Amino acid sequence: AAGVIQSPRHLIKEKRETATLKCYPIPRHDTVYWYQQGPGQDPQFLISFYEKMQSDKGSIPDRFSAQQFSDYHSELNMSSLELGDSALYFCASSLVGQANIQYFGAGTRLSVL
Amino acid sequence: GENVEQHPSTLSVQEGDSAVIKCTYSDSASNYFPWYKQELGKGPQLIIDIRSNVGEKKDQRIAVTLNKTAKHFSLHITETQPEDSAVYFCAASLNQAGTALIFGKGTTLSVSS
Numbered sequence: 001a002a003g004v005i006q007s008p009r010h011l012i013k014e015k016r017e018t019a020t021l022k023c024y025p026i027p028r029h030d031t032v033y034w035y036q037q038g039p040g041q042d043p044q045f046l047i048s049f050y051e052k053m054q055s056d057k058g059s060i061p062d063r064f065s066a067q068q069f070s071d072y073h074s075e076l077n078m079s080s081l082e083l084g085d086s087a088l089y090f091c092a093s094s095l096v097g098q099a100n101i102q103y104f105g106a107g108t109r110l111s112v113l
Numbered sequence: 114g115e116n117v118e119q120h121p122s123t124l125s126v127q128e129g130d131s132a133v134i135k136c137t138y139s140d141s142a143s144n145y146f147p148w149y150k151q152e153l154g155k156g157p158q159l160i161i162d163i164r165s166n167v168g169e170k171k172d173q174r175i176a177v178t179l180n181k182t183a184k185h186f187s188l189h190i191t192e193t194q195p196e197d198s199a200v201y202f203c204a205a206s207l208n209q210a211g212t213a214l215i216f217g218k219g220t221t222l223s224v225s226s
Contacts, residue, residue: 050211055212100208103159
């Protein structure tokens with residue numbers, strides 16, 4: 001079965017640069033979520049979207065922004081990158097008729113040097 | 114906001130033994146409790162979930178129990194196998210699409226043969 005697709009899988013950036021992470025949800029899924037996972041830590045919720053509208057917001061820095069497009073894919077834009085932004089970034093998707101069952105992608109590993 | 118505590122942080126068992134991981138949550142409004150398995154370098158994989166209108170759910174060697182009054186829920190794995198070795202996360206949320214999953218800190222399960 002098709003899963004959540006994230007790109008790129010790995011990304012290396014310098015401090016103060018910008019990065020864009022992309023997420024393609026499972027076909028027919030209409031809700032996307034972004035999580036950040038530091039080394040040895042649990043995933044921390046950043047933000048979610050349903051039908052292109054922000055649904056819930058967590059501990060997302062002001063330097064980050066995200067949006068969902070009409071084809072339901074989502075992009076996480078990160079500016080003025082800091083060393084502390086180095087982490088795994090996961091996207092998850094769900095179908096509104098299936099409550100909050102979230103399926104995760106393989107993640108993007110961001111390294112800020 | 115919701116806070117999820119998970120114990121133990123590490124668990125080592127012999128192949129064939131049972132493993133139990135316990136979580137507590139703080140927000141009585143939470144009514145959806147999924148469990149995820151995360152292998153090294155991969156995204157969290159949903160293995161089982163339970164809603165607050167159910168006290169127990171079983172899927173082959175995996176079972177989850179929920180005590181709403183005590184705000185406790187637990188994962189039980191029977192007849193453990195080496196391939197069960199991974200990090201397991203519990204989570205709590207509202208059973209509503211678009212809402213954040215709040216994760217516990219994770220349990221590293223090691224199954225030795």
